[in-house]
Amino acid sequence: MDGIVINRHRDVDLTFSAPPSKSYTHRALFCAALADGISIIENPLYSGDTEVTCRALGQLGVRTERTADGIIVDGCGGVMPPGGDVTIDCEGSGTSLRFLATFALLYPGRVTLTGSPRMKERPVGELTGALREIGGDIRFTERPGFPPVEISGELSGGSVSIDASKSSQFISSMLIPAPYAEDPVDIIPEGHVASESYLDITVDVMEKFGAAVERMPDGGFHVPSGAYVPRDYRVEGDYSSASYLFAIAAICGGTVTVNNLNPDSVQGDTAFAGALASMGCRVTKDAGSVTVTRKGPLSGVDIDMSSSPDTVQTLAAVAVFADSPTRITGVSHLIYKESDRIGAIGRMVEGCGAGFEYNDNEGEIVITPGKIHGFVLDPVDDHRTAMSGAVIGLGAGGVTIKDPECVGKSYPGFWDELRRAGL
Ligand SMILES: O=C(O)C1=C[C@@H](OP(=O)(O)O)[C@@H](O)[C@H](O)C1
Ligand SMILES: C=C(OP(=O)(O)O)C(=O)O
Numbered sequence: 001m002d003g004i005v006i007n008r009h010r011d012v013d014l015t016f017s018a019p020p021s022k023s024y025t026h027r028a029l030f031c032a033a034l035a036d037g038i039s040i041i042e043n044p045l046y047s048g049d050t051e052v053t054c055r056a057l058g059q060l061g062v063r064t065e066r067t068a069d070g071i072i073v074d075g076c077g078g079v080m081p082p083g084g085d086v087t088i089d090c091e092g093s094g095t096s097l098r099f100l101a102t103f104a105l106l107y108p109g110r111v112t113l114t115g116s117p118r119m120k121e122r123p124v125g126e127l128t129g130a131l132r133e134i135g136g137d138i139r140f141t142e143r144p145g146f147p148p149v150e151i152s153g154e155l156s157g158g159s160v161s162i163d164a165s166k167s168s169q170f171i172s173s174m175l176i177p178a179p180y181a182e183d184p185v186d187i188i189p190e191g192h193v194a195s196e197s198y199l200d201i202t203v204d205v206m207e208k209f210g211a212a213v214e215r216m217p218d219g220g221f222h223v224p225s226g227a228y229v230p231r232d233y234r235v236e237g238d239y240s241s242a243s244y245l246f247a248i249a250a251i252c253g254g255t256v257t258v259n260n261l262n263p264d265s266v267q268g269d270t271a272f273a274g275a276l277a278s279m280g281c282r283v284t285k286d287a288g289s290v291t292v293t294r295k296g297p298l299s300g301v302d303i304d305m306s307s308s309p310d311t312v313q314t315l316a317a318v319a320v321f322a323d324s325p326t327r328i329t330g331v332s333h334l335i336y337k338e339s340d341r342i343g344a345i346g347r348m349v350e351g352c353g354a355g356f357e358y359n360d361n362e363g364e365i366v367i368t369p370g371k372i373h374g375f376v377l378d379p380v381d382d383h384r385t386a387m388s389g390a391v392i393g394l395g396a397g398g399v400t401i402k403d404p405e406c407v408g409k410s411y412p413g414f415w416d417e418l419r420r421a422g423l
Contacts, residue, residue, distance in 0.1 A: 003376070004404045004415060006393025006423075012254035014421045016245045018237030018261050020045040022410050023198060026095045027205035028233050029053050029073060030103060030176050033062040035209060036077030037230035042070040044235050048409040049093035056088045056100055060107050075230050078180035082108045090115040090147070092338055092381070092409060094122055097147060098169035101127055102177050105136055105155040112141070114148035118381065122336055124149060127170035130162040134174075134185065157181030157225075161188040166336050168195040171221070172202040178223035179211045188220040194333040197268025197307040204266055208233060236262040239269035241411045242290070243314040244387045248423070249292040250276050250318045251395035257291040268308040275303050275315055279322060298322045300369070306330025309337070312365075313388035316345045319367040320354035321395050332363035338409070339382040348385060351375040352392050352399070374398025383409040390414075394423060 025045040030053070032039035044050065046066070054064045054071065061081040063074040090097035090113055097113050101124060104111035114120070125145025128138040135156035141148045155177060164170045171187055178185040193199070203213045203221075210229035214222040237260035249256035263285045273290055277283045278301045282293045300322040305312050312331055319326035334341035342358050345365060349356040352375050355368030374396055379385035383406050393399030407414045 003400045003402045004390070006390050006397075006399045006401065008397030009252045009394050009423055010254075012248060012252045012256065014248065014255070015257045015259065016417055016421065017259045018239070018242040018245070019411055019413060020235040021238040021267065022047060022049060022240070023095070023201050023267070024205060024235045025050045026053050026099060027172075027176065027202060028235060029057065029064070029071065030099055031205055031209040031211075031228050032073035032075050032230065032233070033057050034078050034177065034180060035075035035228035035230040037075055039073045039075060039230040040070045040232045041073060042232060042234040044071045045238065045410075047412050048091065049096060052091050052093040052096040053099070056090065056096060059086050059088055060103075060111070075228070078106060078227060080107045085110040085112070087112040087114065090119060092116045092119055094119070094167070094337070095169055098124060098127060098167065098173045099176060101149070101151060102131060102155070102173045104151040105131065105153055106177055106180055110150055110152040112148055112150045118338060120147050122146070123166050126163045126166065127173055130160045130170070130174065133160045134158055134181070155181040157183030157185045159186040159188065161190050163190045164193045165191055166194055166333050168193055168198040171199055175199075175202050175206065175213065175221060175223060179226040179228065181225065184225055185223045186220060187223075188218070193219065195268065195307060195309050197266065200266040236265060239265060239267040239272065240310040243269060243272045243311040244391055244414070246273055246276055246290070246292040247314050247318050247391040248394055250279065250281050250294050250298060251321050251391055253294050255291060255293040257289050259289045261288060261290050263287065263290070269311045271308050272311040272314065275301055276318065278303070279318065300324035300326040300367075302327045304330045309334055310384060313341060313345055313348070313384045314391065316349055316365070316367055317388040317392045320349055320352055320369055320372055320392060322369050325369070326367045327364055328367075329362065329364040331365055332360070337382070339380045339385065341382065341384070344380065344382055344385045348377060348389055348392070351377060352396055372396045376400045376402065378402045379406055381406050383407045383411065387411065387414055390418065
């Protein structure tokens with residue numbers, strides 16, 4: 001497909017269902033893979049990235065099967081069968097690659113983790129440095145600190161400190177297999193942890209599968225030896241994906257209700273609806289849905305998004321339609337994502353006629369609304385840029401999104417949802 005053209009809409013009244021959470025699906029798959037017996041992951045996200053994780057588990061001897069009830073995972077009880085050396089292509093899925101890095105220490109063989117050209121630019125060195133301290137034998141085959149990386153050794157356990165200022169996934173990676181280490185594992189973050197809210201999701205799923213995780217007052221984690229218990233596990237809806245749907249109400253005016261959302265979710269991207277409320281929208285929550293309504297003007301906002309990186313692009317898309325500037329802080333780690341998202345936001349915001357500034361020292365971006373118009377957006381294979389550009393199109397009209405298939409990484413049904421809604 002060459003591109004999708006998005007036209008302008010006003011005063012919408014729409015209801016959507018949020019797709020299942022990508023982060024919960026990944027974690028449930030890994031915990032179920034380690035449990036001893038059959039788990040069913042109900043309502044999982046079927047997307048490019050979760051497919052990568054299922055395929056990787058299969059390569060490591062853990063069978064997964066897609067059925068009408070969900071994904072059946074035949075867990076290995078922490079002991080993967082010998083299958084020789086394995087090379088796993090994680091494509092563009094950072095979560096898969098980082099989570100597999102520690103998981104690989106339980107595999108009786110050498111595991112090489114590689115991925116797309118962009119994946120080879122996304123850091124993993126802080127994680128592998130910590131893995132060396134707890135039994136990992138690590139070798140980088142191209143550039144030190146970046147995939148491809150060869151991993152063997154064992155998960156001995158003990159106390160380890162880690163710099164997670166670029167990615168929370170480094171800590172989640174070490175947490176998930178930690179119950180199966182030879183000794184209890186203590187993980188001590190050094191300094192600021194990026195995207196910290198994702199650690200709440202990790203601990204939530206680990207506990208639901210029966211593991212104990214103790215959180216220390218200094219931000220550390222203590223994981224005693226133990227085992228996951230196989231179970232049927234239902235994945236909740238994805239607040240990151242829902243952000244594009246909420247943004248439609250904020251940009252077009254009117255009301256959007258998104259079903260399949262847990263009102264008590266620990267997902268950091270629950271904060272997005274709160275940001276829209278600060279900009280002038282009305283936000284109401286129900287047992288399983290969130291509704292965003294905008295009737296009046298939209299104002300800019302000053303917000304720290306260090307714990308909710310995946311909705312920064314969506315907020316930037318909304319901000320171009322406000323009547324005052326928006327300042328978003330805590331964004332410096334966005335350069336390590338599927339694309340350099342600071343650059344991507346700049347191109348998107350300036351492309352449609354608004355102003356953009358990035359202050360490197362402060363890790364902040366400032367978006368100044370302007371006269372917004374149509375434009376052509378190349379998302380450079382970044383699903384979140386494509387979906388954010390699309391919602392700008394619903395306000396500006398005449399926005400062409402090139403390479404629209406890239407949304408399949410996290411939200412394969414996105415364009416169909418818009419079409420079904422008549423957008
Ligand atoms: O653990 C996870 O599921 C994720 C953590 C975040 O990454 P970082 O911790 O690298 O910022 C987020 O951006 C990504 O989409 C999913
Ligand atoms: C950063 C993302 O994912 P990952 O790190 O898993 O590639 C994302 O989905 O926005």
